[in-house]
Structures are given as structure tokens and as C-alpha cells.
């Protein structure tokens with residue numbers, strides 16, 4: 001342990017202790033939190049199943065930073081590098097298009113065996129896995145509709161894909177001994193004002209009923225549904241809106257997924273957590289950073305991330321909330337993107353744990369808003385950085401920006417030599 005980091009920690013610990021905050025206990029709690037790190041930041045959401053397929057579904061990755069992963073082995077290597085720089089043991093979130101197989105298999109015929117290599121790797125690395133059907137980047141989604149498609153044959157294809165995905169999720173959960181969250185997000189929607197808003201929602205509801213008809217052990221698989229307000233090309237109407245999935249999730253006991261980029265640009269998901277926690281069986285978060293639209297910028301320690309952390313900690317929601325990351329930036333090193341976004345999310349949770357929540361609540365109940373504001377403001381400059389550095393050292397990962405040198409070296413030795421060669 002670096003002696004300066006230890007000394008700074010001891011001084012900081014004393015300051016927090018004056019407010020009854022036990023920093024050692026907090027670091028213990030932090031080390032138990034698993035974030036679900038999304039594989040798709042590593043290759044700009046391209047996947048491995050359909051090499052020539054363009055990204056569709058109203059989402060977009062910009063940037064042409066070199067060194068994106070081209071194969072499952074490269075992607076796993078990049079994830080390992082990122083995890084070596086992030087404190088704690090986490091999960092990896094896979095999409096169906098990331099199947100690791102030489103077979104030509106379509107989405108509706110995917111089976112657990114097509115993901116065996118991912119499971120073996122996760123077991124060896126001590127990681128959990130989460131899963132998502134990929135209802136985009138496929139010829140059968142070319143007109144922007146999947147589970148709510150008016151054509152029954154196409155709709156059935158996507159139903160079968162989602163059913164297959166749940167079985168794959170259950171296989172992950174059973175094999176790895178921790179539940180897999182299988183999250184359904186579909187892009188379906190209209191660019192312009194629809195003549196009929198109801199019919200696609202009726203079709204989606206019926207399709208979901210069929211998708212979820214096979215009972216699976218919740219110890220292995222947990223279902224989640226993800227809403228969205230608009231996408232590129234679905235600006236006027238998205239079938240799976242927030243109200244739709246909130247209703248569906250509450251009625252059918254599904255986790256409700258809140259993605260920070262899927263609401264009006266000034267609407268925040270932090271303000272939804274307390275309400276939803278009273279009614280939902282559980283919540284899945286897709287922590288992202290929308291900049292003016294659902295741009296999926298890399299998550300940083302901004303006000304909304306801190307507020308999400310506070311709501312989870314103060315509402316005692318960490319046990320019931322699955323925290324996934326969802327951003328994809330092709331303009332910077334992709335391993336660095338994971339490290340920055342994941343470390344920042346952990347920092348937000350740690351900072352929330354280091355705040356004097358009880359004192360703030362007491363002040364609020366007593367109507368002493370002066371104390372509430374003064375304390376909240378002063379705590380913004382408490383030495384949380386010293387606690388974070390110590391946590392990194394304890395966890396065997398670099399403190400502060402020391403991780404960047406590692407990524408730069410990895411970039412030189414591993415990522416840049418990949419060059420612009422065709423993906424294999």
C-alpha cells in the first residue's frame with residue numbers, strides 16, 4: 001500500500017467519522033456491488049453474427065478511433081484489460097449478436113451452446129453475465145418493426161428470438177450461479193405521426209405475453225423490459241413507451257428498465273427511482289449520458305450520476321436494483337471508455353454512501369432547510385478522493401489516473417496493430 005494513500009485515507013476517515021460515517025464499512029459494501037458492463041462499447045455495437053450488417057434500430061455510434069475488437073477473443077481480451085483497472089467483481093452484459101460460434105445461425109435459432117465460450121470465460125474470470133435479444137441490425141428489422149410488426153411471420157420470428165434469448169439467459173444464470181437479467185428492448189416506432197397508436201401496442205403486448213409464457217426459475221433468469229421515448233427515425237412514436245412498459249412490468253412482475261437517455265432531454269431517471277421502487281418487483285438501470293438526445297456518451301461523474309447514486313443509497317435500493325451501463329463512443333479508446341464510465345459509476349455510489357444522509361433527513365424533517373443545504377454543500381468538498389484512492393489500492397487496481405498509462409500501453413501493443421484490416 002502506498003504510504004501517502006494510506007495516510008490520506010486515515011485523515012479522511014477521521015473527518016467522515018465525526019459525522020458517524022464508517023468509511024471501512026462503506027468500502028466493504030461497495031466491494032459487493034456488481035455493475036453490468038456492456039460488451040457493445042468494445043466494438044461499436046457490431047457483434048459477430050452478421051458481419052456485413054449495418055447498425056440499425058435508431059441508435060448510432062460516431063467516431064472512428066482505431067482498435068475496435070473484431071473477434072470474440074479480442075473483445076474478451078479488451079474486457080479483461082478494462083476489468084483489471086476497475087475495482088470489484090462485476091458482470092458482462094451480452095447482446096445476442098455477440099454469439100461466439102462458427103455456425104451460420106439466425107437469431108430465432110440461437111441456443112445456449114452458441115455462448116458456451118462466453119460462459120467458460122466468465123466462470124474463469126469470476127464474472128456474471130446478463131443478456132439481451134438483439135431486435136435490430138437484421139434484415140427482418142429493416143422497416144423498423146419487430147415484436148409489434150403487422151406481419152405475423154416477422155412478428156413470430158422476433159418472438160422466437162426473444163424466447164431463445166430467455167433460455168440463453170437462464171443457462172447463464174444456472175451455470176454461473178447468479179441470476180442473469182435478460183432485457184428486452186425493441187426499436188419499433190414511426191418517424192411521423194401515426195394514424196393508429198393503439199394497434200402496435202396491442203400487438204406488442206400479445207407478443208410479450210408469448211415471449212414470457214415459458215416459466216423460468218428467477219434464480220437463473222430475470223426478465224426486464226426497456227422503454228424509450230424516441231429514436232433516430234422513430235421521432236414521432238415509439239411503441240414501447242415508458243407508460244407501456246411501466247404498465248406491462250407492473251402487471252407481469254418484470255423488472256422495469258430505465259435508460260437515462262430514453263426520456264425527454266431534461267427528464268431524469270434519478271427522480272423516478274423512489275416512486276418505481278414502491279410498486280415494481282425490481283428495477284434495471286441503463287446508465288448512459290444523453291447529450292441533447294440519446295447520444296450514449298460515456299458516463300461521467302456529473303450531477304445526474306451523483307443523484308442516481310444518492311437515490312439508490314438513500315432509498316436502500318441497491319439490493320433490488322440491477323445497474324447496467326449503456327454507452328458507446330467510437331471516438332476514444334474503447335477500453336478507456338469502459339474504465340472511465342465504470343469507475344465513475346462506482347465513485348457516484350461511493351460518494352452517496354459517504355454523505356450524512358441521516359443528518360440531512362433529520363434537518364429536513366425539522367424544517368431546518370438551512371442545515372440541509374449547508375451540509376449538502378460542504379460535503380461536496382469532503383475528501384472522497386482519498387477514500388477512492390485507498391479503495392483502488394485495496395482492490396489491487398491503479399489509483400487516480402495511473403490506469404491511463406496501462407491503457408496507452410495496451411493500445412500500442414494490442415489494439416493499434418489490429419489496424420484497419422477487415423473484421424474476421
Ligand SMILES: C[C@H](O)[C@H](O)[C@@H](O)C(=O)CO
Nearest residue numbers: 040059132185259286326
Ligand atoms: C444496445 C442496447 O441494447 C441499446 O442501447 C438499448 O439498451 C438502448 O438503450 C437503445 O437506445
Ligand SMILES: [Mn+2]
Nearest residue numbers: 226259286326
Ligand atoms: Mn439502453
